Amino acid sequence: MKINRVFALIYYDILVFSRAKWRVMEMFYFPITTVIMWGLFSAYMRSFAVEAGLIVLVLNIFWNFASVAQSNTNMQIMDDSWSGSIKQMLISGIRESEYIFARIISTTVISVALLGILLSMSLHMFDLRVIFEKPAVSSMLFLSTLIASVAMSILIAAFIITAGKEYGFLSWTVLQIFILLSAPFYPVSVFPDWLQSITTVMPYTATFENARALAANNAIDNGLLARGLLISILYLALSLPVYFYAFKRARKTGYLVKLGS
């Protein structure tokens, strides 16, 4: 891996992000408005059930953070594909490892910036203190979410590279089913028995469960915290060989050429 090429790609992302204003809107506008909406809902809910409102708000922050940390990388890949610039990049010597690594770095910066905005907004507008009371635990939960989303973005990229750019829509849609099965606003027990075994291995289940406990009772399960982190790391470890295999396969099938044309 050559560091100048990684820096060049990060520089490229900054250029595109600053020139294409819709990218800024896409990454910040929707999450911010969603969290404001659910923040207002949680404020209203305080007269009925404080915890319910808090759970909805906290989990919305996690959901939006997870989505942006995944979708930004995949949207960048699709943007490179639609604009045809991916071909110019690859024939200039940029390796697949440099390509994805740089995108993960820029996505991490964007999603952490978004998280900062969402948290500070929630603190000042909706008095959401619970996340700030246990900063180490909250950081661990967000770290697990970030790693899981990075892994998901790599897996989705691998699928699009292998199956073709007509599957680009998965960039902003497919995470929804993983979020649903990771039980964000409800416990795993709401699912039928046969589905529960699947939900336990979903990338965000343990993290969401802990986030709910934190919002509801200011409590945390350390075992669950470790499990959440471990599952995220396992997803990441799985995603990388899948991605490299997908690239190699796409070079054989000709899909890599199609991705850039």
Added chain:
Amino acid sequence: MNAIEVNNVSKKFKVSGKEFYALKNVSLDVKQNEILGLLGPNGSGKTTLTNIIIGLLIADEGNVKLLGKDVEKFPDITEKIGLVSTDARFHWALSVNDVFSFFGMVYGLDRKERKKRADELMNFFGLESLVNRRVDALSTGEKMRLSFAKALMNNPKILLLDEPTLGLDPSISIKLRKEIKNINKEFGTPMLLTSHYMREVQQLANRVAFIYKGRIMDTRKVKGLDLEKYFLKMVKTNED
């Protein structure tokens, strides 16, 4: 050592469940200092071969060596290639200057070198007045000039020219052909040229290879050859 060496390359694709050979046992070489023209009708395998040479596609059989190194085993070797292609596209939101800055960084040039090289190339290709213009506001000819300039950013050791003057004004085409010849003469940069303009191939290439239905049918020196007649004869012979 040849600049480009294609050894018994075959490539099959599947379309609607049916396999066909896009390339079959293709062998050719581009020697140091020479320009090899690659001629063939549409769908003859020119683009597939180019994609294999630049490492975007892996051959089913055979191998490609650039400057003596196998492209599959040493993918970094593609950094030394410049590709000028009709379908060269850059992100629509970037400016001409952004394109130079980005690829200059990719090629490891420092800020000063990047600026110097970009200025030289913009000056040569008449892009100075377009420096801040976005790619999506450039005409076809201007995009082609940008593609050519980008391909020369890294002082490539090999140039692949895929229809390099398609869509360009005659005056720029003439200037570009002169420059192609100059680069080849001055730096000895070997080139593989695919073009539909026989005059262009006649003017630039030292040798020509004729590709038809994924096979190299003939390779010969250009000097003394009437390329138009040769092309028509080759197509007719192979169709028969």
